[in-house]
Amino acid sequence: MMQRILALLSPNRPWLHLVYLGFFFFAWLYQPPGWDEVVIGLVAMAGFVSLYIFSLRRCDWTVYPVALGAALLGLAFMPVTIGGGVYLVFAAAMLGWLPHSRARTVGLVAVALAILAAGWLTQQPLPYAAVLLILAAIAAGGAAMGARRRRQEADGEARQRRASDRAAEAERQRIARDLHDLLGHTLSVVTLKADLASRLFDAEPQRARSELAEIQSISRTALAEVREAVAGLRDRSLESATAEARQHLEAAGLAVSVELEADPATAEQSTALAMVVREAATNILRHAEARHVTIRTASLDGGIELSIGDDGRGGARTGSGGLGGLAARIEALSGWMLVGAVSPGTGTQVQAWLPGRGGGDHA
Template identity: 45%
Template sequence: MTSSPEAGEPTGVPGATRVGVPPENRRQKIVKGLWIGLWLFYLSAPVTDLISGGHSTGARLLGGLGLVTFVAWYLILVFRTARQMDTRRVLFSVAVLAAQASVLSLALGREWLVLFVYVAISSGAALPGEISRWTVPGATALLTATALAVPGGKAYLAGLLIPSLMGGFAMVGIRAMIRTTIELRQARATVAQLAANEERLRMARDLHDLLGHSLSLITLKSELAGRMLPDQPEAAARQVADIEQVSRQALVDVREAVSGYRRPTLPGELAGARTALTAAGILADLPSDCDAELPEEIESALAWALREAVTNVVRHSGAKRCTVGLAARQTLAGPVAELTVTDDGSAGPTVPGNGLTGLTERLEAVGGTLSAGASGKTGFRLQARIPIGSQS
């Protein structure tokens, strides 16, 4: 008749207790104590026997002391269960309760057989299920043996067997329910933590892709405008106007990314790639559009791949030419959408940074793959492939 703990979760109602949550304040402890104490009502039979059972004064004193000790041990066992006592200590405590019940019943009479019900209930409440499934029938068997040995105990046996078995196994079920509730709460907290981590990863990935591309373009145009001044003020002004437009678009993209609504498209990224490559003085060989109709998730993943690849070409390659291929192909494994970005720059060792790592994760999320590395003696090649049927 107790609860196992789960720290850190509020009850929500002052003074209320919840399954699987230990009392958090004095009022809740009182409520729990009253709930457990309510079931001590069934000890009225031994108490009545002490008062009017015709026992000697010495027997009454010893019986009263034994009953108080039994109840105290029982309450300590049940209350301490919430603190995860060692199983061996719990078994010892249950054995002490069983010994007390046996001695008091044999010494004072059949009215004391009810103590075995508390033994069964405490073992069901305090012990793990794989142990209590044996201790509850064991307590009931000891009740039967003791009842047969006590004068008139057989008449009491029928009324105590079912409460002993049902009460003990009911506590086994309640304990299992408490454990399941705690595990569900922990799983829910884990899922919430994983969702928060995934959202942070998405934000970091989106901001890297968005700002990396836009800031690279702004840097290039700023350098270009600086070289044009003061000899070509009109051309420099056009570059500054482009910088303003790119900055405004980057702000819009960041706001949309934060809101989780932005989904880039291939036509938009192709246009942006052409602008970025031209501004960097790189000859751009790009398709005008994608011929195939692609699902939204696949198009978005390829658009991110195109943006990351072109950003890397502009930043790191020193290339004079960049070629982009975009097509739907039939392979032995089925139709795939394929994006290829190749440049003729200086191909250094491929070191996966935040961009390529995030891009790989995006593609894997839709069943795709990413390969990146040197293309011949010079140049670099990035290829993204996504099965078109993976979203159906």
């Protein structure tokens, strides 16, 4: 909830610029208007605000007629109050939110000419028109920069979603292939042996029991292989999992730094840490909205420490899902795993530690 509120209050949000409409009332401070002027001014402003928010929520061709309306409001109110020029500044800002095009350039030039014409027709001093031109230029430039940043962020999020979807689809296909390869032959053998044991049950009970024992052994082996296939552990090491995670993250547009300065003591440890890397990378792709990821290992207290950090929005916790299961697996190997913020309110860091050969519990 707090993140949504902060997002709504971000200075990049165009509706926050409506606070500058307060300049419209500046002249009223030293020259109080009549009731008719107050009513007309407030009604016009309310209509403009409604159209402004509507058009900027869409950010399409509707911005042009609303910007034209804003410019006309400015031209209409400037002979009455110098604060009416704020509408011309808003017209420039609204055009700035649009992608660069000839139409936008023509619109901005038209706003500048309207400011000069209004200043001349209302016999305002030259500095007044100059100030309006400067404010309009600043508003248009700032809006253009903000719009470009928002489009870049949207493109980055879209790339991350596509990369996450591709990674998920690749994982589903891998599991399907592994299960087919593992179970096709195994289930065929189990079926044949079960049929054979059924036929031999009365005539040769000893041989039937032998076949049943083999079925039990094959089933246990198949179960272990299926678990490995589903968990993605077959022929996986920390190094290969890191390389795969780096590939997926970079494909999503993230910068990845890898520093593998220490190696696991056993294959089981390598498998466990590989799972941590894969789960952390998946969470970063799906949820973090990060730009940079660091994966490193280092020697610590006679063991190996793995750290995966990102500069995303943070908020990840161990919980009872994938990270919770991995924490239990790491603890079963006499290690520990922590999930927390890189710094207060930003990013997430996943740390896991496992002892070296002959190492015990870490205090």
